[in-house]
Amino acid sequence: MTLIEWMPFSVLIPLIAAPVCALLPGRVLPWTLTFVSVLASAVICALVLPMAVGEGPLSYAFGNWPPPVGIEYRVDAVNALLALLISAIATIILPWARVSVNDEVPDRQGPFYALFLLAMSGLMGITLTGDVFNVFVFLEISSLSTYALIAHGKNRAALLASFRYLIMGTLGATFYLIGVGFLYIQTGTLNMVDLAERLPALADDRAIRTAFGFIIVGMGLKLALFPLHRWLPGAYSNAPSMVTVFLAATATKVAVYVLLRLVFSVFGVEFALAMPFEEIFFTLGAVGIFFASLSAIKQTSLKRMLAYSSVSQIGYIALAISLISTAGLSAGLVHIFNHALMKGALFMCVGAIVYRIGSDRFADLGGLAKQMPLTMLAFVLAGLSMIGVPLTAGFISKWALISAAIEAGNGYAVGIVLIGSLMAVIYIWRVVEIAYLQPAPDNADMSRRREVGLSMLIPLWILIAANFYFGIDTRLTLDIATRGAEVLMGMTP
């Protein structure tokens, strides 16, 4: 078998492993199966990436039905990078998650890990497929399992958060489905390359414009674009820690990818320029950065603060996309990658804190740096990356975004990025001040305040190291992102 024939297995291995995993008893077996299948998926993605970047799109036709009749997996620099990101993050999370999941989901871990595998294979499927209806199917596979995963949270508010996410997520997916329906009615095809060929002739068609609107709103709900972000803070703050880390690092990023792929590759740049795409995304991105950062500053618990911070980071990506240039797109793609690294690391720190002291409220965190020095140091370093301090991954994405904005002559965007970074300083500093400078609260249970074990610290510090590595060596991220942006802008028939 050639590498192209192996490529679909990065989706299929977790998908096939999921039902088996659901049946496995105990704690060790489900975890082992999950880890092995996720690792296999990551290895395949790592092998596919250089080939996809070097040789251009790799195509795999399912059931030997040649596209556009059959369903096609089409992998180029963009989705190869994203698929590697998803599977690598999942591989790093799992060793970290074992003790955390034992604590938060003590019983029936087989089904829990099965849901995680389904969510992951859904996200991978969305990323790799070249068929717009297939995107919908995988979107629902990942979403449905995500709702169930969120409902596993310890707190009863997790159920409410999950239900609200279910309503918003299903609305979003159905909006997307309606958009796909209009596209199919007007063009008679669902294959992305085929659509890209046929759509320019229909650029003035009202149904196509409606389809564009439906798809933007649907994906906007899924990627938590301000003001469609209402489901996100509840979902992130009530889900089990492992689920939060995984969702924060990958789920919204995949929705951003679908949006980028459809807007730039399928509808095409000219179409996006003819629609008020630029203005809408610039406004929503800018307002989103500001208001979500403001909400983050006002929060009194860690998970919720970081969730709002995620909404503001989506704003940066929206801002980068709104520039509609290769530089802007590559800044957006780099930020997708780097934000996964930093937010993953931050939520891992929070998960470690919750594992030890059973709370993520600021009131309970006082003086925690004395008892959990390595976790808090990791939090500070990931926070620096979040702010965008030089030598961190966050700096690279902000720098790419600012230079893209300057290139586009958009001074407002530069100002907004700087304001957003200053606001990030405030909300990260609040945590640092409480954990390092304030005394422990009187009712703190000192026996529980200990550093977490190596199984949590090693994956956490791997991510921290990655934050600094990709802040210094930008070959993997920036170069592939630039290549990916070129591919997205010019996916010519």
Add this chain to the structure above:
Amino acid sequence: MAFLGHYNYYIVVVLMMIGFYVVIARGNMVKKIMGLNLFQTSAFILFISAGKIMGGSTPILRDGVEVYSNPLPHVLILTAIVVGVATTAVGLALSVRINEAYGNIEDDLLSEEEPDDFALTQEPSRDDDSS
């Protein structure tokens, strides 16, 4: 006649708006799920309508038939129906669990309760020393 000829699309629009309105306006979670179902069904009818060809037969190859309906939308919507059923099941299961946990399923009543639940411990909320 052009108006009546497209009557199924008007039904789609009406159903879609009723469903959407119910999802947004109703606080009861079961009603929300019903609205969601209506909304999804309208999208299904949109697809199915697009597959209909006037005078077309069922898409099975046989003698004496020249015009066939387009089977692809049917297949797509079969998948989407399965997704819709699964979504309804998950939504109803969550409603049952919410009813067990809170004693009601009115979203409006619960939204006031939520802010106290953000912390992971179930202690009464203390004053926060937000600096």
